Amino acid sequence: MLIIKNIDIHLSTEEILESLCNNPQKTGGKKNTKKIKHQQKNIKGDFLAANIVNKMSDIVELCLKKSRKCIRSKLVARWFEIKEIKDEKVYFFGLNKKSLVLDLGFSSKFLKESNTAFFSVYTIGGELEAKEAKASLKGDYLESYIYDIIGLLYLKKIGTFVNEIVEKKAHDLGWGVGPFLSPGSVHGWELSGQNLLCSALPINEIDVHINEYSVLIPHKSLSCLIAIGSKYQKKKVGSTCDHCVSKELCQMKY
């Protein structure tokens, strides 16, 4: 069992501004650095647009300063061995040999080459989202949106930290890694599956709970499963986007 209650994460103003400039509506979800550079180039000659960027920098910097005081990055995780996969159900057993069955539906196919899976739940705590909600309710949607983006970026960085743990273990064993799977985000594994996944981890240790709608509280928390195995070819954690039914429309696609 792995429990970390203070993950050191650094986030810069520039990273937030880049994320704000990456408009998935415009790009169909694909990262569009060309568009960003193009926009920045245009901005130089456009006083009014430059004014927007200058204004954004100040607000983003202020929001980031306030956010840093209320980020509580925590993680709980555990390795499970994969016993078998049958009828889209994956049978796991942990260190105490207690078995767990997850119905991953279509996404069970991503575990066919696996030997072991890393279950994890991580969070940035609830203080930032309280700030976000407060800003939203007073009608400051810009500030609320920036807090939202900051929270998501912190969460993404913890995700990278999780990926690195998995990739290192796979590397040490001479194995490869599977894709990042999260209930409600991958085809076939419904959000309700989060209840069972979380039941396998002491999420209360990181002050996370799951509500009656299968939503993790604090909201900026995530549960996931990443498998490793001798038959996987990739060395880095991947995504399942290319197999998703919403791949053409999705605004979050990697």
Added chain:
Amino acid sequence: MKKLAEYIKYGKGVETANRVKQLINEGANPETLLNDAMIPVMDEVGALFQSGEFFMPEMLIAARAMQQGMDIIKPILVAKGIKPMGTVVIGTVEGDLHDLGKNLVIIALEGAGFKVVDLGVDVPAAKFINAIKDHNPLAVGLSALLSSTMLVMKDTVAKIQKAHAEKKVKIMIGGAPLNNEFAQEINADFFGVDPASAKDFVRSLL
């Protein structure tokens, strides 16, 4: 007025407020400023966002500038006894904490001159029912982003319709997992695929 519209479009809040003050001091009618400059430019901003020309922060900055202008105009309109075009009650259904989509709809509606009563997120059906009673809105907007809270939305719509059976308040819904079929299934009046369509629907109720 062209300058005022430009200030809003490019999110220059202080300049917007100053320009509004200046124009009013020069004898401009606040209603004219609202209807001929501020509302049309917010429509334009919405269209630019929709087409991908504007990024989300640009729209939010424009909305903030609009708000700063409205802070000057609103008290004058109230003093003159001029009421908003209509009221819309809006919120994210119980169990769901997502508010970005809802906020974009609020921006579109306020930018179009409507009063919006924002109930926030995780809103139980009873709170919608009471707000409808208190504010007599043209429409009520329900938002949900999770498949699990779509069921809550269905229940909320049924409870609102039961509680306000005589008034038959129009119910519009929005959120990533929703569609027209779901709106019909839960007996909602409208599914808004984006903030602009929600605004157009409310305008059609006038």
